[in-house]
Amino acid sequence: MDAFQDHYPDAVAHCFGCGRLNAHGHQIKTVWNGDETVTRFTPEPYHTAIPGFVYGGLVASLIDCHSTATAAAAMYRQDGRGLDTLPPFRFVTGSLHVDYLKPTPIDGALEIRGRAVEIKGRKVVVETELRAGGVVTARGTVVAVQMPADFGAAPPAPHR
Numbered sequence: 200m201d202a203f204q205d206h207y208p209d210a211v212a213h214c215f216g217c218g219r220l221n222a223h224g225h226q227i228k229t230v231w232n233g234d235e236t237v238t239r240f241t242p243e244p245y246h247t248a249i250p251g252f253v254y255g256g257l258v259a260s261l262i263d264c265h266s267t268a269t270a271a272a273a274m275y276r277q278d279g280r281g282l283d284t285l286p287p288f289r290f291v292t293g294s295l296h297v298d299y300l301k302p303t304p305i306d307g308a309l310e311i312r313g314r315a316v317e318i319k320g321r322k323v324v325v326e327t328e329l330r331a332g333g334v335v336t337a338r339g340t341v342v343a344v345q346m347p348a349d350f351g352a353a354p355p356a357p358h359r
């Protein structure tokens with residue numbers, strides 16, 4: 200089954216967490232499972248915080264990009280549209296809150312599950328859990344906001 204991220208237009212497929220065109224990124228893949236969305240990701244040894252356990256920034260990053268993908272998919276589903284139909288729904292993170300409930304073991308696949316709990320205008324609130332070995336080790340809430348047309352339109356000033 201195609202993942203949500205497989206349908207991101209090239210112009211927004213460079214994200215470190217979810218862009219399929221970012222060779223150095225996580226390239227997460229998210230799909231529907233009923234009313235929930237699911238991402239599976241296997242950490243590498245270099246994702247270590249304390250030996251044996253996953254770096255919290257990775258956990259946050261997985262929750263973040265899983266949730267923005269969930270927001271887009273939920274909007275397409277609400278509109279009864281396919282993921283590859285135009286215009287695309289593009290979401291960025293307005294707010295990311297993560298509770299680290301237990302250390303996350305690094306050996307083995309992580310499962311991230313989320314659901315859109317509120318859709319209002321350009322905003323989608325997504326609640327997400329991350330499990331290792333079936334145990335919830337982190338829980339997140341993301342406020343995802345539809346990307347404004349001028350997001351990123353102004354190029355940064357060159358370094359001097």
Ligand SMILES: CCCCCCCCCCCC(=O)SCCNC(=O)CCNC(=O)[C@H](O)C(C)(C)COP(=O)(O)OP(=O)(O)OC[C@H]1O[C@@H](n2cnc3c(N)ncnc32)[C@H](O)[C@@H]1OP(=O)(O)O
Binds near residue numbers: 290319346350
């Ligand atoms: C298919 C292709 C996919 C392609 C997608 C590929 C991209 C993947 C992105 C991965 C995730 C990232 O890392 S994204 C990069 C990190 N994020 C960013 O850089 C975003 C920087 N921030 C911004 O540009 C802006 O602040 C925005 C866009 C988030 C919001 O500004 P805005 O557009 O003016 O929106 P605004 O009218 O103020 O708010 C709209 C609604 O959202 C709520 N809201 C806004 N910000 C927040 C906030 N921080 N916390 C709570 N709620 C908030 C408001 O209360 C309001 O709700 P109500 O009053 O209507 O209820």
